[in-house]
Amino acid sequence: MKTQDAAIFTSPRGGDLAGLAIADTTTDAFAGSLALFDVSDESAEVAFWIHPAYRGSGVAATALALAARFARASGLHELTARALSENSASQRTLTAAGFVFQRQTLDTAPSGERVQLLHYSYRRHTAGKGRGRR
Secondary structure (H helix, E strand, O other): OOHHHOEEEEOOOOOEEEEEEEEOOOOOOEEEEEEEEOOOOOEEEEEEEEOHHHOOOOHHHHHHHHHHHHHHHOOOOEEEEEEEOOOHHHHHHHHHOOOEEEEEEEEEOOOOOEEEEEEEEEEHHHOOOOOOOO
16 A cells, blocks of 8 residues: 555545555555545544455555554544454454554444444554553
């Protein structure tokens, strides 16, 4: 993922939205996507999707680390993320990237389904602390 390739859009909900492609560093093949959204003066939320052929390869953790660098360089102090309670792979990826579990909530997915969401936070001043703790 190359941070200079980010496309910045205005999201329908009012904040900025950065959509980034995640590429294989050897072949430049598409490996997934990452979005920064709900951007404020202090924070943004991050979401990611990894192509099945690249799951488990570490590209998500690398992309999240680059997103954190991009956020810091943009003056943000916190990144947040959410994962479905049954998505243990995303939970492990977030933890490996330095995100810390904060809380669990019941929320409505875009499909209208009620789901359990785990909320994570990556703070600039606490990065690297609490890794692996939940």
